[in-house]
Amino acid sequence: MTVILQVKQLNKSFGERDILKDISFEIRNGEKIGLVGWNGAGKTTLMKLLMGSIQPDSGSITKFQDSLKIGYLPQSTDYTIHTDQEMIEEAKDLLRTTSELGLVKSITKEGASSDTLSGGEKLKLALAKIWTQTPQLLCLDEPTNHMDMKGVNWLVSELNKFAGAAIIISHDRYFLDMTVSKIYEIEDCRLLEYEGNYTAYRQEKKRRLDQQTRDYGKQQRKIKMIEDQVANLKQWSEKAHREAGKRDNPGERKQMGLKEFERVKAKKKDNQIKSKTKRLEIELFKHKVEKPKEEVQVKFEFETDGKRGKRILEAKGLTKQFDARLLFEKSHFYVKHGERIGLVGENGAGKTTFIKMLLDQEAITRGSLWKSSSLKIAYLSQEVSDLPSNKTALEYLDLVGWERISKARTIFANMGMQEEKLTKPLNTLSLGEKTRVKLVHMIMQEYDVLILDEPTNHLDLPSREQMEATLCTFNGTLIIISHDRYFIEKLCDKLLVIENNRIKRVETGIKEYEESKGVQVSSSEKETREKLAILEARITELLGKISMLKRDSQEYSDIDNELLKLMQLKKELA
The missing domain is CATH 3.40.50.300 (P-loop containing nucleotide triphosphate hydrolases)
Incomplete structure (x- = not known):
């Protein structure tokens, strides 16, 4: 697929607070990408940078089509609709689109006023406006907030038919599962890439975390073993230095060269300590495994005052x-x-x-x-x-x-x-x-x-x-x-x-x-569901196997490749 937008080494800070660090990625024509992360991680900031409404501190954003038309839905609970102008310019398309979205009110000066439209209805109008502009790249920030299920299903259908690319900030897992084939996660100011929809991303993120936890545990045990060896060598070296430094006495004269022997032994121990310490530093420099960052566990504490009757x-x-x-x-x-x-x-x-x-x-x-x-x-x-x-x-x-x-x-x-x-x-x-x-x-x-x-x-x-x-x-x-x-x-x-x-x-x-309500499932849909069930069982089996393997082994690489293919196949079936 053709690259339509490229981001290289993007950095953005507000005051002393870093938001994005060394962000690089590409968007290809036809790709549907979900952008996820904690509130405040920098998702909306990144989208504003792509739109050009704010500028990066450093790095570049390159559009490979001079006339690349971008449709942007900002994160908001209040959308300004200039109804008269839209009715003159695009009334036909706008009416058709809002009808498909399930907007039952007619679009008139009175009917589209802020006082009479709900938050969901305003959002539908904003989306309809974007759709009539036939963009090549969609930047949607929380497009399903306040939208009913009919509207969500319409948007899923339209995005799947949309030939252009889309980058979507959404906290709706169902919506992401049904629309995107790639996830970009912003965490600690960095961007991580995952293939597949939201469910595949969560599975892969857990697998990576489990693998990192095991690798970190192994490394910590190795570090402790070397540190224990160094501690023992230090004890022996100190003892040898003490023996070598004792003054002559009649007993020592009977054992000629003892002091020199202790000096050589102490020096040998010192060299062993330096060697082991240097080896540990090189190992950590080349293959250091960072301590896994535990995901913040959000605690919602609810209490109830007991039963009040049936x-x-x-x-x-x-x-x-x-x-x-x-x-x-x-x-x-x-x-x-x-x-x-x-x-x-x-x-x-x-x-x-x-x-x-x-x-x-x-x-x-x-x-x-x-x-x-x-x-x-x-x-x-x-x-x-x-x-x-x-x-x-x-x-x-x-x-x-x-x-x-x-x-x-x-x-x-x-x-x-x-x-x-x-x-x-x-x-x-x-x-x-x-x-x-x-x-x-x-x-x-x-x-x-x-x-x-x-x-x-x-x-x-x-x-x-x-x-x-x-x-x-x-x-x-x-x-x-x-x-x-x-x-x-x-x-x-x-x-x-x-x-x-x-x-x-x-x-x-x-x-x-x-x-x-009579929604019939066709034989082809049943067959697809059966295939999905088999795929999910195989994916679960492989995730269990790969978690026990070393990253640099051939078997790990083979299973990892198979997992990527299966997750892509699962996305296509879904």
Whole structure:
């Protein structure tokens, strides 16, 4: 494939803080690349450098096509749409694209205003605008944030048909698995490359870490053995030097040349010490294995105040209407204590409105919505712009007592948020950092119901996975709105579905629900799934074998090559 963009030895710092160091890579026509890393690692900075909106401190970015057209979606929760101009220039294409995205509102001056469009609908319009420009390279920063599953599936389909290249920052594992064939990870200011989709990247990263851990262990044992030998030689050398330095006495005169013998022995021991020390230095210089860096374990601590009874929430004939616009009507459902409920529906269907009704922030049009009066509810909204901009994170938490402040600082540290960030105004923090502040605020409360509205938006991938694991152990009730399919599949075994202007309770997870709606699996799809299952079994087997081999062995090389081929084949089948 033809190289369309090349990055060489790129460096970028902000003040004394290094962001990117010696970054080099190429983007070829047709490649779809996922860009991952912790929040604050430098992903958005790299994308801005590619776009030319900021300049590197050193290094080069070369475009091999003078007229290379780049479509850029910035990371934002508020997209500015100049509707009148777009309607004049590109109305036909824009209307078609937004229709495919599932945007039900007509694009008019009133209909596309910031007041009437949800975050997901604004994002769809921004994506539609990019698509009508027929770019050759797409730079997408969190394209699926706030997007419903219909929109995500449309974008997956379009990217797979797109002949150009794309580099995508995303924390949606399902989306990355379905679209990219290569992962670039930014870690400690450096860029590492992995072949395959997100799942393949996680497997390979774990394999590399396991191998590095074993190699480091072997090297440490070898270092200790040589250091022990050197310590023994030093003891013998010191003894020989002492013997050689003793004054003459009658006993020594009987053994002529003893002092000279001890001097020679001491010198020999000194040479052995120098030799072994030099050999160790050369070995470490040529083949030093760095101590494996442990991935930060994000700790989310949730507590629940015990059971409140079987049914904690019940709706009868629930109806919500804004003037002539009907969201849902005649809806009957309930929620029991301890259930994990996924609230699903297309953008604009009324998910967030229903949550506001549940929190008494929005009036009910008709019907009733009962909830237990003893419930303590924690709510994480999808907006982070409502934080007080002039306050620091610690001021916002408003904690009293050393123990609680210390606990909050520990949670922030576990989530990879630096101590210095806690004393800076909230308006200087990134979207991911603001989300962390909201999460810590929730964690410091005592509650038995968690309402999470797009909780993974702006969270990096390790944080999403750790949050999943922790929520699996939460004993209270979960009500989750999320377009992260893996997140919903993992956590929710019950659904509240907003569809055809009704909210209905479904007694299964999202996968089973979609299958029950009559989505038929063709014989070719079944065959593909069987092939994928066989491939995954073989990949797992080879990963187990290679982990026991030395890197420089022929068998290691053969298995490594086979793994690369199998992962590529798996990507093609998927």
